[in-house]
Amino acid sequence: MAKSKTPSYVLTLRLKTEIYQEHKLSKRFELARSIYNACLGELYKRYAALKQSKRYKIVCKMEKGKERNKLFSILNKEFGLVEYSLHEFVKPMQHQLKKNIDAFTSQKVATRAFKAFETLMFKRGKKVHFKKYGEMYSVEGKSNSTGIRYKNGNVLWNGLVLRTIVKKNDVYSYIALKDKIKFVRIKREWIMNKFVYYAQLVLEGTPPKKYNSEGIKDGGSARKRVGIDIGTSTVAVCSETNVILTELAPNVAQLDKNIRNIQRSLDRSKRATNPLKYKEDGTINKSNKDKWIYSKRYMKNKAQLKELQRLNRVKRKQDHEILSNTILSLGDIIFVETMSFKGLQRKVKETAVNDKGKFKKKKRFGRTIANRAPSMLLEILERKLKYIDKSLNKVNTALVKASQYNHLTNSYEKKRLNDRWNDFGFCKIQRDLYSAFLLMNCKDNLNEIDRDMCNQNFEQFRSVHNLEIERLKLKEKNPVSMGV
Template sequence: MSSKSIKTKTPTFIVEIPLVVSSKDVGVLSSRFETGRQLYNACLGEAMRRLKLVKQSRKYLAAKKLKKGSKARTEAFKVANQTHKYSEYDLHSFATIVRNSWIGEHLDSTTAQKLATRAFKASQKVALGQGKKVRFKGKNQLKSLEGKTNKSGIRWVKETLIWGELKLKPYLTTYDPVITHGLNSPIKYVRLLRRRLNGKVFYYAQLVCEGKPFRKPKNQLGSGTVGLDIGPSTIAIVGDDSARLTRFAPELQFAEKEIRQLQRKMERSRRANNPQNYNPDFVNQKGRQKKGTVKKGCQQWNNSKTYLQTQTSKANLERELAAHRKSLHGKLVNEILSLGSVIKLEKLDYKAFQKLFGKSVGKRAPGEFVSHLKRKAESAGASVIEFSTQTTKLSQTCHQCGRIKKKSLSDRIHQCDCGVFSQRDLYSAFLAKFVDDNLLQVDQAKLAWLGSEPILLAAWKQATQKETNLRVEGRVPSSFGSFPESERVATKVLIADAKNLDVVPFWESQIEASQHFEPPSL
């Protein structure tokens, strides 16, 4: 392979700009998006057909019998794919053939190739076992179209989106530093986005730029190591000089009652307009009248205007909730990056979180937060290190004596006979700072524990203060543990350790000061 064929990855960031679209432009864009949807479905169907032929071939079956991870197995799979022309570039050729029709009047070659690439990657997930099936796009379900370069097809020239005869100006009232930085950066390619807000369609231009995104002065990258312990709805953050125990997006207001009411209204409307799609009502074993379930198989549904309006209202509530959660996640990510440039956390299975804590995970979205953290850390020059839970076992390990004790999920306090006492999540986040190569460095943890213990206790106390948490979150989560009793025990532990070290602790000095204090005379 020559040096010219090697492609080096460059830093990339995205700037999103709303567009001014007339009624005439809306008609042209709608037809192009519909054409792109049909081309995507055609490419996806062809990719799945070729994949089926590959899996039925003798070469593929022979390749499966070879040793996993060997070069011979990889080459055998490659030959099986080439035999039935199952590759990204072969699908590009198929898109070119399909485009030699009425589709070519609406889509350029680069946009068609990008749609073929998306279809091939979707089928590849099924081929690699990362997905069970592919999803074909229904009407108005294609949300974006993009080009390959900024030289042809969809491109951005002199603050104007140009796509053939279309010329769309941006809708910008002010040029903030983020947008100005994006407009002044080299543009790799442009993505045209379509969104439906409050029943209306809006179009946006996403400029995929080369370089690093603009960082505000208040969000500068810190120095040091930060340990994280992530739960279904909570997170513990421990830096070199500070610690915090909080929920994901505590300010988020969930419109559960309104969403349930809209869901019931949609179901009543659907039943009234489609009685043929439901089984007859029945009486259960307890003598209660139950509604009939939906019949199995593909059904034809007739949706009324009331149903569509209710569906739009429900979609708006969920969209606002997701946008607010994303904003709060970004704020928390900036706080973490301001504490240090090396972030360490356990590698968790967030799909298992969904099965065990579906309602909580659906509200707080910890997996989405970790993806946001990785993406922003990479653009800022920081590193996110995930380590295995099998070799570390932070929630069960005591760094002082090395004892490993299995705890149930209801045990929220780490208390060891050697004197170590802390909240479980904060303690795990503290130990995460000293994990290297999937192993806990006990010596480093022992040296840092004496200065970090008061910080962890202060963070625990602040997290369990009902006066602040009731105002924001509604109640103190049970996973935080109870601090008042632990404070009394922790005081005894600290006094005992301080006497062994011949040091007067803070708690004892406060007691002595209060004994010599004389109240003012009346």
């Protein structure tokens, strides 16, 4: 099925399910998981056969280019490593499961398996994992005409009629439901030791504008420039009229300590009930093939951990959505630096020794980035900008060097990571906020800072900067990286 070129957005509605409906849905999700794993297993077989062929080895040795890509495409079709070939593979399975899984849903499951396997084919990943029991969290159809579909407030799927819950004062949902529905997805989440089911309606168009208490549309400040200096745990925002220096996803930190304590408890319990599964040095003994034994307390704590991680995920997304709306209210011409957060997550490969002769830690920012998810904030901003036919302006980090540039002297000065302030003699400016200010005044070529624009806006920036620093000083606690 060709990818739709029209804009889309998602409306999520809670499903009111009876116990018998939940049992049926649980069964269908597991059948969908079986189809997914079968597709993945078949793709592994076909890929292994492809890699053993002589023609594939010859093509691999060719120079990269259009000719090489064309030959790879021919080989993929020949060995069945294409999406529509997998749709043919699932047909016999779907016929046996037609009372529960319709044709369109089975094809979308196959497409999902193929998209996951593409990461391995195109060397963007090392392995594609099979889904374990209970790990299938969503199924979807292809259109709103057959299979999983929405009609008159209900989601219909092979005899199941699932009522959606829309509150009377939910104006946003009522306006959104007037748009054309492209397809419907049924999603489930593990909440308080049970699965809760939702309908995600993928609608054509852009989300309705929300209204505030005064009846005015909430929206961004059009045609104003904004610079964003995003870090691993904090973000600095500078606009023509205001600045913000804040922690990324602050509500996540409130649960982080509880999660760590439960994880330690789980590890102790597992080691106590499975002493033969570990070596003397504490690592897992892979030669021991006995089944793992888990205590009742372990299973209870594991369920609690799962709930805390879900809450963390919800709070993180909610914090990012609120912050993105705040940023868009300042302006819609947004400048950010290109950053590789995956690179910051990786451990250092080389082993180094410090002055005292001790080994330096190889850890970098893996846990912080996983908790704060800075790239998620940029993705949300990118999505919301698309609704108004705009996108993020990604500045060339290597050429601009916002953290080193001084617009007053027009020079570059390297700074240590723990230097959090720029001393200009007559004033001190917080480093991250100054970087955001420079990014806001970047030229349209995204390769250099507009010095004249910096000089023109500096006094206004300086006044709002001082107000923001005073606000932060009144807070009980700020991240060390802010330097406040």
